[in-house]
Amino acid sequence: MSVSTHIDDAKTRIRCERDATEAKLDAIKRFTDRVKELPPEPTPRSVQGVTAAAGALSHVSHSTEDRCQIVRRTFAETIRPQITDDAEKSESLHATIEAEFSESLAVALAPTTETSFSPELKEAVVSEANIRRVEVDVLRRALRREASRLDDAGAVVTDITEWITAKNETPLTALDFDELHRRHETLTDHRDRCEALARQRQEFLRSTTNHGGEIGISHRNLIPYIYQDFPVDYPVLTTVARLDSTCEECQRAVRQHLVRRA
Structure with a gap:
């Protein structure tokens, strides 16, 4: 007669954790691949400041869905479902990006920030995603x-x-x-x-x-x-x-x- 132990329960938990980790790795890869395919926006003439994490700050108008918004949407479709449970669904996308990547990237990608998707910002997003991939x-x-x-x-x-x-x-x-x-x-x-x-x-x-x-x-x-x-x-x-x-x-x-x- 087999006897169930805490080790059996631990095996079940580890199987679930490994499945979740594999899913997150796949999500990060899909996010990174899609961001890499997204061409950066040309640096606008009326640049007020440029940083590696924040891109180019400008008052130039963008298209209906600018590329920073595309990055946010891509994050929401790939990585976010793997790191939030039902109790965390109410957390804002901005807060989730900040927790997963960094505050500076969350601010740079925020719709309230007039930031263009510059080559520097694209590189910063891909770099942060690669760091998370290694950690996972x-x-x-x-x-x-x-x-x-x-x-x-x-x-x-x-x-x-x-x-x-x-x-x-x-x-x-x-x-x-x-x-x-x-x-x-x-x-x-x-x-x-x-x-x-x-x-x-x-x-x-x-x-x-x-x-x-x-x-x-x-x-x-x-x-x-x-x-x-x-x-x-x-x-x-x-x-x-x-x-x-x-x-x-x-x-x-x-x-x-x-x-x-x-």
Whole structure:
């Protein structure tokens, strides 16, 4: 009989997170590709100021839908659906762009700002999108590593749990001294496996997933964030600790029978 654990719940959560991350990566790529295809507007003669993030400020009138508006619409159609849930739908597009990219880009692209889609502004938008793509890709790789660790931990936990379940079908009173001794030794091996698994998990939590040494995600911060609404902060460590405790209780019962048979 299989027993559901916090690790199983964690696997389900990670699958959802990985799907969402892949969708966001695809959205960023589609956004970037469409912005790259959008030709910049020629710099108007009546330029009041130019910045890399804000483009060219001008009082020259634009077409019905200027290119900054096209960028905003493209963002709304691609990236925004992947980063807002139902509770955040009321957040303005300006606020979402600011949170995802930067305040200066949100201002530069805002319809209330008379900014042309200059080559500098186009480059700034593409550059910021590429940075976000790298950050999300680092997250994707961190989630993939977590999924692999969960599979490994789940296999160990399942193996030990199934062994305990099968052995519990035979009462200790039906075992002779040698059988009791072998069961006690096997439980020791299982506890060693639990200890090794807990140690490996701690090592994973102390590590990071990086991109070129510049962008990285600390697993110590990522794991509690992913499982923040779980009843436990660390699903793997909690499951392993409880399993080790179960093995210890089983050993105690076996030892009592061994003493009686000695």
